[in-house]
Amino acid sequence: MFEKFRKKSPWILHYNAGSCNGCDIEILASLAPKYDLERFGIINTGNPKQSDILLVTGPVTLKSRERLVELYSQMPEPKVVVAIGVCTCTGGVFRKMYNVKAGVDRYVPVDVYVPGCASSPDQIIDGVVQALAILEEKSKDIEKPKRLFGELTNNSIFTNRREMAKKIKHEKN
Amino acid sequence: MSWFLALFAPVFGTLVSGIDRVVRARMQRRLGPPLMQPFYDMFKLLDKRPMMVHKLHIVLGVMHFMALWASIALFMFGGHLLYIIFTHLLSVIFLILAGYSVRSPYSHLGANRELLALFAYEPILILMAVGFYLTCGSFEVSVITSNSPAIVSMPLMFIALLILLPLKLKKSPFDAPEAHQELCGGVEIEYSGFFYEVIYVSKMTEIIFVYALVFLFAGQNILLGIILVTGSFFLVNAVDNATGRIRIDHLVKKVYATAFVLALLALGWISYV
Numbered sequence: 001m002f003e004k005f006r007k008k009s010p011w012i013l014h015y016n017a018g019s020c021n022g023c024d025i026e027i028l029a030s031l032a033p034k035y036d037l038e039r040f041g042i043i044n045t046g047n048p049k050q051s052d053i054l055l056v057t058g059p060v061t062l063k064s065r066e067r068l069v070e071l072y073s074q075m076p077e078p079k080v081v082v083a084i085g086v087c088t089c090t091g092g093v094f095r096k097m098y099n100v101k102a103g104v105d106r107y108v109p110v111d112v113y114v115p116g117c118a119s120s121p122d123q124i125i126d127g128v129v130q131a132l133a134i135l136e137e138k139s140k141d142i143e144k145p146k147r148l149f150g151e152l153t154n155n156s157i158f159t160n161r162r163e164m165a166k167k168i169k170h171e172k173n
Numbered sequence: 174m175s176w177f178l179a180l181f182a183p184v185f186g187t188l189v190s191g192i193d194r195v196v197r198a199r200m201q202r203r204l205g206p207p208l209m210q211p212f213y214d215m216f217k218l219l220d221k222r223p224m225m226v227h228k229l230h231i232v233l234g235v236m237h238f239m240a241l242w243a244s245i246a247l248f249m250f251g252g253h254l255l256y257i258i259f260t261h262l263l264s265v266i267f268l269i270l271a272g273y274s275v276r277s278p279y280s281h282l283g284a285n286r287e288l289l290a291l292f293a294y295e296p297i298l299i300l301m302a303v304g305f306y307l308t309c310g311s312f313e314v315s316v317i318t319s320n321s322p323a324i325v326s327m328p329l330m331f332i333a334l335l336i337l338l339p340l341k342l343k344k345s346p347f348d349a350p351e352a353h354q355e356l357c358g359g360v361e362i363e364y365s366g367f368f369y370e371v372i373y374v375s376k377m378t379e380i381i382f383v384y385a386l387v388f389l390f391a392g393q394n395i396l397l398g399i400i401l402v403t404g405s406f407f408l409v410n411a412v413d414n415a416t417g418r419i420r421i422d423h424l425v426k427k428v429y430a431t432a433f434v435l436a437l438l439a440l441g442w443i444s445y446v
């Protein structure tokens with residue numbers, strides 16, 4: 001009944017899971033007067049219990065992962081997760097470092113991946129608007145992180161084409 | 174008429190809050206959310222999965238709203254001004270208790286600050302009621318609103334109320350009790366979904382309470398009342414945009430150094446001038 005109001009007032013929670021702050025600055029820039037995300041009704045609440053969109057930046061460092069999962073599980077459904085920046089999507093420049101895990105989708109289910117290092121405010125706004133369309137379709141069920149539960153294996157994330165060709169045998173048509 | 178005003182006070186408050194957000198955005202030269210944005214927020218909150226900390230927390234939140242609504246209703250029916258102020262005090266105390274009833278440190282800190290803010294503004298509200306008694310000869314709102322404008326005989330009291338406005342509306346420079354960037358809302362932090370809706374609505378109702386106090390200064394002159402309310406509305410938004418948050422101890426000191434002194438001077442003015 002109230003589904004159509006979901007995308008009219010999405011409240012944002014922004015969490016920095018060990019990013020270099022490049023993407024955080026861009027998020028704040030897109031909330032600031034020039035790009036003005038508030039015209040979509042978006043507020044940066046900073047409170048997981050009252051927010052609908054989780055904006056994550058940074059590859060998940062070992063220190064921040066519990067907090068990430070904690071924050072995610074404190075948000076009431078329906079909710080969407082937007083991974084901002086290439087290091088959040090795949091690990092980016094930090095991939096295979098000893099203190100980080102490659103990408104947040106290992107821990108929380110990610111709905112929209114916004115690439116770029118750092119991703120520009122335009123891209124972030126586009127990602128958030130796409131997330132709104134997903135938010136409208138979501139049910140109130142509890143989701144599982146795909147990678148943690150084996151639906152999305154480590155084999156389906158690649159850093160380059162050659163690695164991908166090695167791991168996935170393409171069907172010849 | 175008073176039934177209508179009392180019953181729909183939360184709706185009017187929400188509308189005022191929508192205008193408030195647009196005005197604030199336009200002052201920062203941006204587009205701002207649509208006018209009906211607070212209503213959208215409310216409908217969205219109804220749609221969330223219910224999560225609660227414990228029952229007492231929710232009950233205290235609901236009681237906060239009911240007491241606040243009761244104080245508005247008393248006001249609209251022309252009740253006793255002191256009763257109105259004390260019912261409002263009761264509602265704030267419910268909220269503070271709700272803040273203390275959960276184990277979140279943010280919530281406790283918010284409740285502490287809310288208590289300090291209460292300590293700062295409550296004496297001034299009571300002095301204001303006394304001022305109304307001295308000028309109009311009664312504490313009844315119905316008598317005050319049928320007298321000549323009280324702002325003529327106690328302008329200093331009106332300035333004291335203007336200083337309190339940002340504090341009651343949780344706007345800067347006096348938004349330390351809520352402090353969205355450091356406390357994430359303070360006492361309201363543990364409410365979510367439908368239960369946050371109650372707190373959200375009562376924040377909207379609070380706006381009506383505050384502007385009703387401003388309206389009281391115009392007495393029977395309704396046009397003057399509308400001018401006072403719109404003027405103070407724009408003033409509060411301008412101040413909100415132009416200033417930053419001050420610390421909670423500075424808040425208490427500044428309110429006592431300015432508004433309390435002004436209120437006492439206003440009482441002296443009425444008695445001796």
Ligand code: SF4
Pocket residue numbers: 019020021022023024057058059084085086087088092093116117118119
């Ligand atoms: S994607 Fe680039 S700019 Fe953004 S947080 Fe990662 S390293 Fe920093």
